[in-house]
Amino acid sequence: xxxxxxxxxxxxxVLGGGPAGIAAACAAADCGCRVALLExxxxxxxxxxxxxxxxxxxxxxxxxxxxxxxxxVELFDRTTAFACTRPDVLHTERGDEVLNIxxxxxxxxxxxxxxxx
Numbered sequence: 655x656x657x658x659x660x661x662x663x664x665x666x667x668v669l670g671g672g673p674a675g676i677a678a679a680c681a682a683a684d685c686g687c688r689v690a691l692l693e694x695x696x697x698x699x700x701x702x703x704x705x706x707x708x709x710x711x712x713x714x715x716x717x718x719x720x721x722x723x724x725x726x727v728e729l730f731d732r733t734t735a736f737a738c739t740r741p742d743v744l745h746t747e748r749g750d751e752v753l754n755i756x757x758x759x760x761x762x763x764x765x766x767x768x769x770x771x
Contacts, residue, residue: 660753664690664728667744667757669735672700675763676718682761683725690755691722692730692746698722700765730755 666682668675671693679691697704703715711719722729730748737745744760746753 660751661756662690662753663756664688665757666690666759666761667692667755668761668763669744670700670763670765671695671698671729671731672763672765673702673715673718674765675700675761676722678761678763679727680718680721680725682759683727687759689725689727690730690757691727692733692735692744692755694732694734696732698729698731701767 665687666679666689668679668682668689668691671691675691675693676698679689683689698719699711699715703711705711710716730746730753733746733748733753735744735746739745742756742758744755744757746755
């Protein structure tokens with residue numbers, strides 16, 4: 655059973671931790687915004703930066719991930735958005751915890767998934 659929801663508030667919320675989401679989150683943080691980055695998986699970079707265990711990430715990926723680490727962006731990995739019942743609040747789930755994440759600007763950078771026909 656889920657606990658009572660926890661509430662958070664950000665100026666900018668970015669959905670998706672691939673290259674575009676990381677770049678958007680870093681740019682917003684560089685402008686002084688309070689930023690949250692939500693990613694449904696335990697890793698960042700999306701399929702474009704995914705490697706096999708033991709392989710090194712491409713240099714560009716390493717640079718962006720280092721920039722994200724140095725930024726003030728708050729990362730919510732393993733977090734799935736499941737509803738937006740108001741125009742400024744996302745309802746999300748992280749494990750058995752429900753999080754209500756308020757935002758002033760929402761950036762959708764959820765990427766894509768190949769579908770073989």
